[in-house]
Amino acid sequence: MGLLIAQLLTGLANAAALFLVASGLSLIFGVTRIVNFAHGSFYMLGAYIGLTLMNILPGHVGFWGSILLAGIAVGLIGVVVEILVLRPIYRAPELFQLVATFGVILVIQDLTLMTWGAEDQLGPRAPGLRGVIRILGEPVPLYDLALIGITPFVLFGLWWLITKTRLGVLVRAATQDREMVGALGVNQSWLFTGVFFLGSALAGLGGAIQLPKGGADLLMDFNIIAAVFVVVVIGGMGSLPGAFIASVLISVLNVFGVAYLPSSTLVLMFVVMAIVLTVRPFGLLGREEVAGEHGQVGEPERPIRPFGLTGRLIFGAIVLALALLPLYGSPFAQVLITDIVIFCLFAASLQFILASGGLVSFGHAMFFGGGAYVSALAVTYADTPMELAFLLAPLGAGLIAILVGWFCIRLSGVYFAMLTLAFSQLIWSLVFQWGEVTGGDDGLVNIWPAAWLSDTTAYYLFTLLVGLGGIVFLRHVIHSPFGYALRATRDSARQAEATGIDVRRVQWVAFAFAGMMAGLAGGLFVFSKGSIFPNELEIAKSFDALIVVFLGGVKTLSGAVVGGAFFESVKDWLTRLEYWRLVLGLVIIGVVIVAPEGIVGTARRVGERLGLVKEGEGTR
Amino acid sequence: MSVILKVEHLAKSFGGVKAVTDVSFEVRAGELKALIGPNGAGKSTCFNMLMGQLKPSSGRVSLDGQDITGHSPRDVWRRGVGRTFQITGTYQSMTVAENVQMALISHHRKIYSFLPRAHRMYREEALALLALVGMADQANRACAILAYGDLKRLELAIALAHEPRLLLMDEPTAGMAPRERISLMQLTADIVAERGISVLFTEHDMDVVFAHSHHIMVLNRGELIADGTAAQVRANARVQEVYLGGGTLFSPEDAHG
Numbered sequence: 001m002g003l004l005i006a007q008l009l010t011g012l013a014n015a016a017a018l019f020l021v022a023s024g025l026s027l028i029f030g031v032t033r034i035v036n037f038a039h040g041s042f043y044m045l046g047a048y049i050g051l052t053l054m055n056i057l058p059g060h061v062g063f064w065g066s067i068l069l070a071g072i073a074v075g076l077i078g079v080v081v082e083i084l085v086l087r088p089i090y091r092a093p094e095l096f097q098l099v100a101t102f103g104v105i106l107v108i109q110d111l112t113l114m115t116w117g118a119e120d121q122l123g124p125r126a127p128g129l130r131g132v133i134r135i136l137g138e139p140v141p142l143y144d145l146a147l148i149g150i151t152p153f154v155l156f157g158l159w160w161l162i163t164k165t166r167l168g169v170l171v172r173a174a175t176q177d178r179e180m181v182g183a184l185g186v187n188q189s190w191l192f193t194g195v196f197f198l199g200s201a202l203a204g205l206g207g208a209i210q211l212p213k214g215g216a217d218l219l220m221d222f223n224i225i226a227a228v229f230v231v232v233v234i235g236g237m238g239s240l241p242g243a244f245i246a247s248v249l250i251s252v253l254n255v256f257g258v259a260y261l262p263s264s265t266l267v268l269m270f271v272v273m274a275i276v277l278t279v280r281p282f283g284l285l286g287r288e289e290v291a292g293e294h295g296q297v298g299e300p301e302r303p304i305r306p307f308g309l310t311g312r313l314i315f316g317a318i319v320l321a322l323a324l325l326p327l328y329g330s331p332f333a334q335v336l337i338t339d340i341v342i343f344c345l346f347a348a349s350l351q352f353i354l355a356s357g358g359l360v361s362f363g364h365a366m367f368f369g370g371g372a373y374v375s376a377l378a379v380t381y382a383d384t385p386m387e388l389a390f391l392l393a394p395l396g397a398g399l400i401a402i403l404v405g406w407f408c409i410r411l412s413g414v415y416f417a418m419l420t421l422a423f424s425q426l427i428w429s430l431v432f433q434w435g436e437v438t439g440g441d442d443g444l445v446n447i448w449p450a451a452w453l454s455d456t457t458a459y460y461l462f463t464l465l466v467g468l469g470g471i472v473f474l475r476h477v478i479h480s481p482f483g484y485a486l487r488a489t490r491d492s493a494r495q496a497e498a499t500g501i502d503v504r505r506v507q508w509v510a511f512a513f514a515g516m517m518a519g520l521a522g523g524l525f526v527f528s529k530g531s532i533f534p535n536e537l538e539i540a541k542s543f544d545a546l547i548v549v550f551l552g553g554v555k556t557l558s559g560a561v562v563g564g565a566f567f568e569s570v571k572d573w574l575t576r577l578e579y580w581r582l583v584l585g586l587v588i589i590g591v592v593i594v595a596p597e598g599i600v601g602t603a604r605r606v607g608e609r610l611g612l613v614k615e616g617e618g619t620r
Numbered sequence: 621m622s623v624i625l626k627v628e629h630l631a632k633s634f635g636g637v638k639a640v641t642d643v644s645f646e647v648r649a650g651e652l653k654a655l656i657g658p659n660g661a662g663k664s665t666c667f668n669m670l671m672g673q674l675k676p677s678s679g680r681v682s683l684d685g686q687d688i689t690g691h692s693p694r695d696v697w698r699r700g701v702g703r704t705f706q707i708t709g710t711y712q713s714m715t716v717a718e719n720v721q722m723a724l725i726s727h728h729r730k731i732y733s734f735l736p737r738a739h740r741m742y743r744e745e746a747l748a749l750l751a752l753v754g755m756a757d758q759a760n761r762a763c764a765i766l767a768y769g770d771l772k773r774l775e776l777a778i779a780l781a782h783e784p785r786l787l788l789m790d791e792p793t794a795g796m797a798p799r800e801r802i803s804l805m806q807l808t809a810d811i812v813a814e815r816g817i818s819v820l821f822t823e824h825d826m827d828v829v830f831a832h833s834h835h836i837m838v839l840n841r842g843e844l845i846a847d848g849t850a851a852q853v854r855a856n857a858r859v860q861e862v863y864l865g866g867g868t869l870f871s872p873e874d875a876h877g
Contacts (some may be wrong), residue, residue, distance in 0.1 A: 303715045303762050306737065477734050484738040485731045488711050488722050495709035498671065499778065500694045500726040509732065 002136030007259055009135070011252030013144035016151045017043075017210035019247035021224060022231040023158060023240055024202030030175040030238040031195045034086060034097050035414045038104035040225035042200045045108065046074045046207025047123075047216035048116050054124050054211070063127050071205035078200025082193050088593050090192070094413065095360050099550050100592040102543055105221060106585030113218060114579065120218075123211030143212050150209075155244050162240065171195060175238060222539055226425040229418045230269050234276045236286020237415065245284060266429030270422060274407060277419070281410050304557060306479050322464055326457040334460040335528075336572075341467035342524045344564035347548040348471050349517035351560035354549060356478055357510050358490035359409075362417045363424025364518055364545050366404070369537030370427055371397035371519025372526035376444040377437070386450040390523045397519020398512050400427070405511040409504055421539065428537040443533035447526050463524050470520050471561060477513070478557060486510045551591060553598025562600050622649050624786050624818045625670070630679035632665055639665040640842045643679070647786065652809060652819045654829045657839035658862065663822040664706070666839065667790050670820075671703050672696045683786070702779035706791040708771045710763050716774055717759040720746035723781035749777040752811060769800045776808060780815075787812065789821035793828055801825055805832045838862070 025039045053066035085100055129146055132139040162168040170191055174181045182188045207220070214220075231250055235242030250269045257268045276284060307315065325334060346368050353359040374396030378384035384392070404423045408416055431438045438444065453459045477483050488496045489503040496503050526532045535541070544567070552563025574580045595602045625647040632640045640662040647653050657663055668674040670681055672693040681689045683699055697703070710719050724742035725731060750756045753773040758766070766774065772792065779787055792808065793801035805828045812819050823829045829836060836853045838846040846856040853859055 302764075303713060303718065305739075479737050479739065480734045481725045481730045481736060481738045481741065482732055482734050484714070484718065484722055484725065487713055491711035491713055492709035494673075494705070495711065495778075497693045498673075498697055498703050498705075498709075499723045500697045500782070501731060502694060506731065 002138040005135055006138035006140050007255045008252060009140050009144055009148065011255040012151070012248060013147040013213070014255065015247040015251035016147040016154075017206040018224075018227060018231060018251055019151060019244050020154060020206030020209065021203045022228045022235070022243040022247055024199035024206070025228055026232055026235075026238055026240065026243050027171070027202070028196055028199035029232075029414070031171055031178075032086070032090070032192050033178070034090075034101070035418065036199070037098060037101040037225065038081065038108065039199075039203050039228065040221035040223070041105050041108040042074050042078060042203035043207040043224050044112060044216070044218070044220040045077060046070045046204030047211055047214075047220060048112060048121075048207075049073050049204070050208030050211055051121055051123060051216050052116075060127050063124070067205060067208040070208035071201040074204025074207070075197040075201030078196050079193055081200075082196040085589055085593075086196075087189065092592070092596065095354070095550070095554065096592050096596055098360070098362075098417065099546060100589055102547070103585040103588035103592065106581040106588070109218065109221065110579045110582035110585070116216075118218065121216045123213070123215040126212050129212075147209065151244075155240065158240055167194065226422060226539070227269065229422050230273050232283075233415065233418055233422065234273050234283055236283030239283070239285040242283055242285030266433055267426060270426035270429070273422060277407055282415075304478065319464075319468060323461070326460065331456050334456055336568075338460050338463045338528050340565050340568040341463050342521050342528065343548070343568045344561045345467045345470045345524070346518055346521040347545045347552075347560035347564040348474050349514045349521065350545045351549045351554070352474050352478065352517070353510050353514040355554055355557075355559070356483055356490065357486045357507055359507060359511060360417045361420040361511075361514075361542075362539075362546070363420035363422070363542050364514075365537050365539070365541035366424035366427040367397040367401055367515035367518035368522040368525070368541065368545075369431075369532070369534075370400045371522030372532045372536060373431060373438065373444070373522075374519070375523050375526050376447045376532045379447050380444050386448070386453070386527060390527060393523025393526070394516045394519040397522060398516035401512040401515025402508075405508045405515070409508045409511060421542070424537065424539065424542055428534060431537060432534045438534075441534060443531055445531040447532065448530050449527040453527070459528060463528065466520065467524060470517055474517055475557060482506070482509070547588060550588075551598055553601035555597065556600040556604070559598050559600045563598065566599065623647070624649050624684060625820065626682045626685075627670070628680045628682075630666065630669060630676050630681065632662075632669060632674060632677050638842055640669070643839070643842075643844045645837055645844065645847055647818050647820050649785075649818055650813070650816050651835060652812065652833045653821075653835045653837065654833035655820060655822045655837045655839060656824075656826075656829055661839040662842040663839055664790060667788060667822060670696075671701065671788055697782070700782070700785040701788060702782065702784035702786070703788045704772075704775045704779050704790065704792055706794055708775050710771060710774055710778070712764045714763055715760050716755060716763055716766065717743065717746045717750065719763055719774060720749050720777050720781055723778045727782035746781075749780055750774075752780070753777045753807060769796050769804070772796065772804060773807075776804075776811075780811065783815075784817060787817055787819045787821075789819060791822055791824065793823065793825055798827075801828055802831070808832075
């Protein structure tokens with residue numbers, strides 16, 4: 001009994017930081033309609049800044065003052081980010097905003113690394129609250145009780161701010177109808193900036209207040225963001241009480257998970273999320289609202305056309321040059337191009353649903369890594385021959401996509417993006433924590449191809465055949481009736497439904513198909529490396545694909561392949577730089593603001609200017 | 621003439637607001653029937669219930685004697701009902717011809733085929749439909765750059781793609797120039813007469829309504845107050861009250877809550 005209560009209290013205490021961060025995210029989203037992926041980074045900054053301040057300022061006042069100052073400092077950093085990065089792109093499509101905030105994540109990661117170094121830091125204990133008290137014989141840290149006491153005040157304070165003050169009235173009005181608030185003479189830019197300050201400050205407070213319990217490290221940003229998404233999705237986007245309930249639920253669940261099901265702590269919260277969403281698709285206290293449609297990403301697209309003769313000849317020449325590479329290239333070049341082709345197939349499968357379907361998936365790595373793991377598990381435990389195990393990769397990934405798609409397709413816009421991200425974290429945590437089967441962090445090794453493919457050149461040619469075949473097939477499907485139907489659901493769901501197209505089902509099939517093709521890439525990957533580790537399932541991997549599609553050009557058919565080839569080629573060089581994240585992050589932010597059409601789109605526009613390409617020709 | 625569409629005691633309320641109360645009417649084969657009424661009378665609500673975009677609170681809709689109440693839009697479409705919208709919903713990223721081809725692909729149940737090239741499928745049929753509405757010369761233009769009147773014609777071609785028996789047109793001429801309105805409506809009337817299609821449409825332009833419809837229904841505050849020929853409707857006392865004054869748009873009880 002005592003143990004139960006002690007655990008309950010720990011859970012409630014953990015909810016404090018989670019709620020602070022989640023309420024900030026919710027607030028920012030409600031007003032600006034931007035899902036700030038960098039919110040976890042603000043949380044991390046809050047922790048580091050708080051830590052530094054606590055080392056300078058002494059005593060009670062120093063400790064609590066540091067937390068407040070950290071919140072204010074992070075709020076100001078948020079203002080800088082809002083003015084420099086987000087203001088220019090409020091009118092841009094959702095995807096661009098999400099990608100820009102991801103660029104912010106990378107920049108903050110490296111700036112944090114520069115400033116505070118790579119080592120994990122322990123947080124100081126709170127003065128006067130260092131001890132424990134015994135409740136029914138079980139020790140409970142005093143600081144936990146303090147946190148439990150503080151959280152309701154935070155909730156109440158926010159509630160008061162939102163319902164009783166003029167700022168709150170504006171925030172609520174803007175949440176419902178931004179244009180109208182603007183039309184009534186409210187300076188929107190400063191309202192947005194103000195809300196961004198408040199939201200970021202809450203994240204910073206969350207980071208600083210958990211210092212005595214968790215300290216500060218460089219992985220905090222990604223670790224919290226998945227949990228925060230889960231909280232916001234469970235609680236209902238834009239609902240403060242919802243965020244509070246969900247924070248408590250998730251935190252308590254986690255604590256009990258650690259005690260009773262230690263190998264499934266991370267999985268638990270996603271399971272709860274799945275259950276809640278099955279019953280209430282918009283969260284516990286969320287209302288159905290238009291949080292963006294599955295829609296056009298960017299300008300109305302031009303009609304597409306298959307490659308003409310010139311295009312085919314160029315493509316044929318490239319394929320020929322690649323096929324003959326073993327005659328003139330080094331084994332290293334073969335390995336490099338194997339990697340590039342695999343990555344391009346992965347990115348092309350994402351671009352298929354993203355560009356043609358308007359389905360912005362943030363968890364596409366779950367199919368890539370998922371497929372790879374299915375193959376690896378089949379080889380490890382059933383001694384499956386490579387040929388069969390390889391086929392299991394796309395099939396397994398397709399199956400995962402069918403299941404995940406069932407949950408996700410019902411939601412649209414940012415809900416869809418957040419849910420796909422959460423599900424990919426679910427798969428990641430399954431693999432990461434179920435060590436007896438999946439090898440956990442150590443991965444699965446000795447997954448080698450069959451004898452006839454074991455030679456580097458043989459596997460290179462195999463990858464070329466399957467990988468390029470997959471890319472060509474994806475392109476072909478875009479031009480098929482199904483590809484057209486998918487674009488129809490994106491262009492006008494109403495018209496599609498009114499002419500016999502089952503919008504949800506078409507999207508679901510497309511999602512499963514894209515998952516399958518990503519799984520194919522995963523299958524190629526695992527046998528080329530001979531091993532697979534959980535990092536192939538990470539958020540960062542999903543973001544790699546998104547960034548590549550984005551850099552290549554969302555509105556083009558070749559974007560993913562061009563972007564993928566470019567990204568994989570420079571990655572090797574880039575990652576040798578000490579602060580490559582900073583460089584990449586700045587490049588991403590720059591591209592979003594300056595050349596949102598990506599490489600292929602910009603090349604086409606330049607070509608049109610110079611008269612090399614006829615204006616108004618179909619997209620390729 | 622046989623009855624194609626039969627609507628019985630249709631009603632819809634949103635929360636406490638009764639948008640449509642107890643509407644009953646029939647549309648017969650080959651008939652052009654207009655549904656008119658002041659703003660907020662419930663025309664669009666009625667339409668959306670017929671086509672399945674909204675579920676009625678009560679009442680029954682049947683097509684050729686079969687109950688289709690609450691069926692999904694795509695099911696109603698498959699049963700031979702075409703629809704055009706007040707605000708056109710064409711596919712911006714496709715060419716004019718491809719927009720029609722998409723409807724034909726759906727009609728022939730080829731949505732889930734992955735192998736053929738869509739832009740070659742049913743092209744002849746699509747071009748024939750475009751020729752019918754006078755859009756043949758624009759077949760290969762991007763839909764996103766069409767003039768509004770042309771979009772309306774395209775929408776008509778799409779609605780005809782699955783050889784419907786009944787067309788539901790919500791404000792087919794809204795937003796068009798007066799001359800364009802008459803010509804589009806004349807075109808529609810010619811096509812449906814030739815093919816024996818029935819049409820139910822809503823419209824604000826009374827010239828269009830009285831020139832082209834066989835029968836006219838008047839909806840006011842969710843209630844059907846007249847259903848007859850143009851002459852009958854003109855002579856109807858309640859219709860005159862609604863359109864010419866007499867204060868019945870809002871009765872004294874409403875004004876005092």
